[in-house]
Amino acid sequence: MAKTRCGKVWLWRWRRNPLRRRGDVVDAWIVLAAWLIALCGGLFTGLAAGVAADHGLQRHRTERHLVSAVLAENAPGRTSASALDNNHVWATVRWTAPDGSTRSGQAKVRPDAKQGTPATVWVDRHDRLASKPLTPGEASFQAAWTGVLVGLGAVGALLGGAQLLRLHLARRQARQWDEEWARVDTPWGWKAG
Template sequence: MVRQPRSNVRLWRWRRNPLRRRSDIVEAWILLAACILALVGGLLAGVATRGAVERNLDQQRVGRQAVSAVLIENARGKPSAGAADDHRVWATVRWTAPDGTTHTGQTKVGPDTPARTRVTVWTDRHGALTSKPASHQEAQLQAALLGVMTGVITLGLVAGGTCATRAFLDRRRMEQWAADWARTDTRWGGKTG
């Protein structure tokens, strides 16, 4: 048996023909709108996310400052084996806030660091301990990655919505087709049901 090549009629939903249904036209417009929305929406969502993340990380970098602190106690203990950190342990430190008040808190230091050792900690505008802010390069990388991820998620949501809409249209077409066959079968003298 010789296999015939399959003919592919491009843009068949847009062409006039007696077999084209109204749902075919609706589906064509939905696909066109979904492609445009996925491309433009994904791009805009990614760019907006990138800008927001970069601004947030820049504000953190401006609002946090490195302060010299003193270890109150010897750092003891072993780093947890399951932790994905830099093998440091928690210890109590004392530092002076920008308003002149003295604060104490917990920070991570190297294991077996003796008391009265000076360490650098990061504080916010109120003098409370906080994490070290991301550098400018780290902020750009994080912002870019989150922007790409947001764009991909947006694209996936649009594609998922389009697939669900097409499934609904297919189900409706099959119901209409079954009803048409039932009417045709009755006209030919067959039994329905």
């Protein structure tokens, strides 16, 4: 018995072939366009998101500054949750803004610190308490991952949209085949199936 060799024929949708339908060519162009747009669009959106995230994190670094404050109350003792947070607890601190007004808010301090103990807090340009800004290395890492995730999301959305378009095209072709088969099958005097 002779062995038959079956293999995948590359670019069959663009080759001249009596079995090739117009829908096959449209499908091939959809796949090609989707991959090209997804790769270029994903790269562009990823880079744009990374740059935007880096600028935002850099702005946060420049807008935040350290201020000397004092504890307005005795800090609570050590808790099991503070072990997870570098052994710091939340307490009320008070500081003086550049305009001379007194501000207060919750900040992380050492456990069991007494009222009046000096503390250092980060504030934003409006003299509100803020978190410590990321270091330049941490900001670059976060911006890079933001770009990667946004780029992958864009690629996934574009390829998903292309698959939905191909599915719609395949369903349309199936309806056309059913109509053609109904026209061919009826003159024979009986219906298959």
